Amino acid sequence: MAGVRVLVGTKKGAFILTSDEARKKWDVAGPFFGGWSIYHMKGSPADPNRIYVSQCSDWFGQIIQRSDDGGKTWYQPGGEVKIDFTGQPAGASNKFVYEGDPGQHQWYDGTPHPFEFKRVWHVEPHPKNPDIVYAGVEDAALFKSTDGGVSWKELPGLRQQRSAEWAPGAGGLGLHTILIDPNNPNRMYGAISAAGAFRSDDAGESWKVITKGLKSQYIPDPNTEIGYCVHRLAMHPSRPDVVFMQLHWNVMRTDNAGELWTNIGEGLPSDFGFPVEVHAHEPNTVYVIPIKSDSEHYPPEGKLRVYRSRTGGGNWEALTNGLPQQDCYVNILRDAMSHDTLDSCGIYFGTTGGQVYVSPDGGDHWQAIVHDLPAVLSVEVQTLK
Amino acid sequence: MSDVRVQLPFHLQNLARVGSEIVITVSDPVTADSILDEVERRYPMLCGTIRDHVTKKRRPFLRYFVCQKDFSHRPTDEELPDAIKAGNEPFIVWGSLSGG
Known part of the structure; x- marks a missing residue:
């Protein structure tokens, strides 16, 4: 029987929400890793039981967790208790060390500041090989593991794209x-606040602004190339050259793999927001959640829409059925929106107020799966068939 | 060789799947470095959580306590008191700052 597994990362732990195809009744498991910030968790498309988690803390740093049974049990790959002291390097699964001289980026005041690893913002499993997984980190860099998260190595080509000019956004300098x-894993896109957007056509070895x-x-x-506060990118797998972007100001679209972007945000109540998402079966159906900028970071007029x-941009319609339309002042962070691939495509998002909403009909009707989780940092959905 | 008691903060106990206190065998001289080297060898999931992987510097929000004194800013290659070596006092790793 088909169903969905929703992976929710929060400021104080991870939760797994499961339901059948109707997506009306939900089971809630968790918290896992209670007390830790779960920036992101994502399952492998090639093996849905393989889930990677970025777990971090200001006290204890970065941890990578992995499940091989769909989230029932977890472990740190390569971090098992040692009876003898031979074999794999100890505890390398949370070791993210920049290649060579780490170099410098711009600090908030424009002065040079050394690259320092802080945390993993995003984990992206390879579409075909569950042992290959990429990590987007702060300070912004791309890391790759080919052994299921046991060890990590930077792909330095990204930081060779004028990283001395990159500057952090308010949330930090993260590859988010x-x-x-999925049909050509050599083609990758990356985005960094506040540096810009990048494309690779050789599996992350080299990049282009x-x-x-x-x-x-x-x-x-x-004509400036570097310094854009890109909040999020999304694409449909059937059209890898068409990418949608929520920029700090404006929603953008490219039809030629990023060679040129055009503004498609006309008609939205705000040009600001964080996530952008594409319908699973309709490549021209795009979703955004406008947020009031620059400093408020909550929905305009207190209405969560x-x-x-x-139409791939423009002709925006507000979807409100089941969402609070007064006194709502939550935020929706960039990694906190996702979709399933069931016949009736479900759209999901989580809020900083601890709600996770689902629309099982592509946005027409919404319901809260949970109301009172810690602030939601990320939402990913696995469709189980 | 000394059997040294080490107390870990709650979250690191969970990561290592141990109780509040572990006992490890450490070669002389017993120092903060030698204790933490042994902790990380025995419990590799704790690598990087107490000290930086590369520099071995203490993570900023953690503190080391020895015989009711804050040893966080003492040289980590300094030999620790006999009470630690004898197991009469634990070497304490403490998460020092509250997060609200």
Whole structure:
């Protein structure tokens, strides 16, 4: 019987929400890793029982957790208790060391600041091989594991894209988005706040800046390539050259793999927001959640509205059925929106107020699965068939 | 060789799947470095959680306590008191700052 498994990372632990195809009744498991910030958790498309988790803490640093049984049990790959002291390098699963000289990026005041690893923002399992997984980290860099998360190695090509000019956004300098074309895993997209968007056509070895057409009101030079606060990217697997972007200001679209971006945000109540998502079966159906900017970071007018465009941008319609339409002042973070691939595509998002919402009909009707979790940092959905 | 008692904070107990106190055998001289080297060898899942992987510097929000004194800023290659070596007092790793 088909169903869904929703992986929810929160500020104080992880939760797994499961339901059948109807998505009306839900089982809630967790908290896992209670007290730790779970920036992201994601299952392998090639082996849905393989789930990777980024678990972190200001006190104890970064941990990578892995499950091989769909989240029933967890362990740190390569971190087992040693009876003897030979074999794999000890505890390397949370060892993220930059290649060579770490170099410097710009600090908030424009002065040089050394790259320092802080945490993993995003884990992205390879679409075909469950033992290959990528990690987007702060300070921004791309790491890759080919042994199921036991050890990690930086792919330094990304930071060779003028990283001395990268500067952190308010949340830090994180590589927060990694998209992989499931039909051609050599094609990858990455996004960094506040550096920009990047594309690789050789599985992350080398990268190209793809920011032409982006505009930010505090970057007066329209030819500037670096410095854009890209919040999120999304694409449909059937059209890997078409990518949607929630930029700090504006929602953007490219039809040529990032060679040129155009603004598709006309008609939204705010040009700001964090997540962007694409319908599983309708490549031209796009979702965003407008948020009031710059400093408030809650829904305009206290109304929680998902906006849907069925035309690949523009013609936005507000989706409100089942969502609070007064006194709602939560935020929805960039990794906290996802979808399933059931016949009637489900759309999901989590809020900083601890709610996780689902629409089992592509956004027409919404219900809260849970109301009172810790602040939600990430939501990923696995469709189990 | 000394059997040294080490107390770990709650979250690290969970990671290592141990109780509040572990006992490890440490070669002389017994120092913060030699104790933590042995803790990390025995419990590799704790690598990087107390000290940086590469520099071995203490993570900023953690403290080391020895015989009711804060040893966090003492040289980590300094030999520790006999009470630690004898197992009369534990070497304590403490998560020192509250997060609200």
